[in-house]
Amino acid sequence: xxxxxxxxxxxxxxxxxxxxxxxxxxxxxxxxxxxxxxxxxxxxxxxxxxxxxxxxxxxxxxxxxxxxxxxxxxxxxxxxxxxxxxxxxxxxxxxxxxxxxxxxxxxxxxxxxxxxxxxxxxxxxxxxxxxxxxxxxxxxxxxxxxxxxxxxxxxx
Numbered sequence: 217x218x219x220x221x222x223x224x225x226x227x228x229x230x231x232x233x234x235x236x237x238x239x240x241x242x243x244x245x246x247x248x249x250x251x252x253x254x255x256x257x258x259x260x261x262x263x264x265x266x267x268x269x270x271x272x273x274x275x276x277x278x279x280x281x282x283x284x285x286x287x288x289x290x291x292x293x294x295x296x297x298x299x300x301x302x303x304x305x306x307x308x309x310x311x312x313x314x315x316x317x318x319x320x321x322x323x324x325x326x327x328x329x330x331x332x333x334x335x336x337x338x339x340x341x342x343x344x345x346x347x348x349x350x351x352x353x354x355x356x357x358x359x360x361x362x363x364x365x366x367x368x369x370x371x372x
Contacts, residue, residue: 273326293336
């Protein structure tokens with residue numbers, strides 16, 4: 217199974233890429249985490265954010281690998297503890313499909329992405345900067361895998 221993190225935004229600060237790479241690199245090939253960056257649409261003073269979100273939604277959905285389970289990251293989604301995420305990862309692996317995690321742009325995830333999702337997942341009721349979400353996701357996926365592998369990383 218490959219886990220595809222499909223996120224709006226490019227040109228992240230070096231610390232974001234380093235943090236993502238650190239945890240993605242720790243995952244074994246059977247849980248490979250691959251980042252797909254979707255360029256954000258230009259936003260100006262009088263930008264039509266609805267139309268911008270529609271275009272970004274199409275790009276996000278076009279990047280989903282054929283047949284993949286789609287999981288939209290959204291504050292209204294279901295929150296999982298680390299052990300629950302580990303159970304989810306095990307179910308995803310047993311399903312045999314790739315997984316696509318969708319992360320929206322500054323206005324959040326477009327409605328079309330939520331509608332296309334098999335699951336809605338909320339990392340937290342808090343609002344995180346979109347670059348930080350990449351690092352949090354990579355670390356939490358690694359932590360959840362460590363539980364599955366009986367690796368000592370997760371000590372809670």
